[in-house]
Amino acid sequence: METSQRIKKMREPALLKYYPIVNEAQKKGRKVYFLNIGQPDIKTPEGFLNSVNGIDQKVLSYQAPEGITELREAACGYYERLGLNYDINDLFVTNGGSEALLFTFIGICNAGDEILTAEPLYSIYKEMAAATDVNLVGFKTYAEDGFALPDESLIEAAITPRTKAILMTNPGNPTGKVFTKKEIEVMVKLALKHNLYLISDEVYREFVYDKQGYLSPAQYQELSQNFILIDSISKRYSACGARIGFIISKNKELMGQLKKLCQMRLAVSTVDQIGAISLLNLDEHFFDGILKEYTQRRKIVYDALQNIPGVICKEPRGAFYFMAKLPIKDASHFIEWMINDFDYQGETVLLSPANDFYLNPEDGADEVRIAYVLNGEDMRKGMSILKYGLEAYRLAFPEVCK
């Protein structure tokens, strides 16, 4: 029995392939610090559980395809606090940010159409493009200059008659990049000039350091008909297990079309929607302590990386990831070796190989992504283990080290 070409084109996330060997290592009594995935350890705000624990609906019925009105209103209130004026008709609730992206790809692209985005990129964009017959086209950004946007002319050169959108992730996963005003204006300008959608995936919006203000194409009135905002409560409220996202646009024709995709899957979880209302109603100060915690973690990782010879990375300005070049030739081999053959006082770390974050899996061979989602002490230990691991790896495999 055949399966489709489009599903065959999809790939499993590279990070999953390590779980069997991680299990083996754990069975041998080795402790593994998981720096590979973006699952925060921060407590989910109490309002979610309080709401869920208090639900007393006798019949758990379908909610409206567009989402519960009270949740959509709470979301509008949240955006208002960011200075964005959205009406509930500009906004649908989705099964996580993932579904918001899926609906966007289906809604604006025919099979064979193109979406332009910066590399390294969030790996799931690739799988979603394959599943929907969209061609993702990448322009490269680099660790050496903190993943700055390349020259406008270079991006423009990648636009073809089949390009339907520019997709940006701000702050970036896996890069931690936060786009500057100048960089955002380049993308706004290109979208307007070439009549493209600009899709901004802002699920890490609150994770911006060094007192930067909120900067987004959402703030450019002239772009409103071209602009699609993708959002999710997963990272902001440490509520990944509640599948609540949003697809947002002031383009009424587009939203009228996207509504049909919401109707196609009937509804989003009633319980998750009820739980999410209280989260969206939290004021911005709920994040103060979390930001402080992540700022400390970032410093721990950055200081540690600075002390490892041959590592190339700028301090990221957002999200909770470092994308770093290590002085090795094959990060996958190094990551496996760390789990199978290395420990420091019985402990080791699991990192993400960066080739998952490029369209061509041969790119990023010397890069890893480090998620700083553990508490300060664990992050500090994890970084020491990485340092000792690299030293031992250099002795064991000098020929694949730089």
Add this chain to the structure above:
Amino acid sequence: METSQRIKKMREPALLKYYPIVNEAQKKGRKVYFLNIGQPDIKTPEGFLNSVNGIDQKVLSYQAPEGITELREAACGYYERLGLNYDINDLFVTNGGSEALLFTFIGICNAGDEILTAEPLYSIYKEMAAATDVNLVGFKTYAEDGFALPDESLIEAAITPRTKAILMTNPGNPTGKVFTKKEIEVMVKLALKHNLYLISDEVYREFVYDKQGYLSPAQYQELSQNFILIDSISKRYSACGARIGFIISKNKELMGQLKKLCQMRLAVSTVDQIGAISLLNLDEHFFDGILKEYTQRRKIVYDALQNIPGVICKEPRGAFYFMAKLPIKDASHFIEWMINDFDYQGETVLLSPANDFYLNPEDGADEVRIAYVLNGEDMRKGMSILKYGLEAYRLAFPEVCK
């Protein structure tokens, strides 16, 4: 800004277009019985709410893309009670049956491939096919003989080199049709002969009347590599608002591919999955009272329809719908008129127009779907109103009556 051809091809469910006029009628004080949608009024079993009310996870984290092991095990136990031997690796949890269908369409069809199904059909199949560039091809079944499967040769004639699957809904929505052993064997035979997948959407499995046993292509060993089972807890447990479905197959290559679609959207709601475990663990007797209730409702509707001159319908053997031919030429006009211009003692009914359930929207003009999802007294009242409505409509519009 353009949207895609595939999303433009999708349509809004016809039944939604009546909500504005229903609101108007309600504002005027008219009571409306909703016989248009498949939202049961039955209480969700207590285990769901008890579990959800008792959740105390501090961090609401992602669950495995394939679903929580305990829920998958509970599902296997449920199928075992039906006499079906599924392992947890044969089964992934999805965001409702809808996502299970979406993944199936993407996983087995390239753009332009065909899936063959009986008409009238569940309207959302059409929208899902449009969204995924699949061509649904229909073969007709008719109210006059209770929507019996047409002759094998007629189905076979519709198979082309691009046909990838036969999709059956058993019991049927909107028809209430339950396939006989002979009919199932025709589909099994055709799938094997032409190397097609047979997709069986069995979300109404328990809603079978007259003491029929469980009959499904799932019971045919020789089909196991071609067979995909679609399931959902929505109807069985009156838990539509919990978005929990299943995609099931013993074809390991297919499941290996479909897993990538699960990974693409990361996870299904943690809370809904936890709630669902207790439902799948209920033994089969939990449904006895519900089936008795629906059997009574079916009788009420059937008896009433028998007493309306010119109505054509056989008693359905499953699900909770009647698909009936009325002695009128334009069911949409009649349905609107019933809301806008008719009441019996201040009350009226909302029905579904059947053209939504055909590939060609001009088909089914004289048919309606009646969902018997209200209690006996309300169903009885609703059917009286329908009878009086048809009489008044005949007087008002004799030229569009038969």
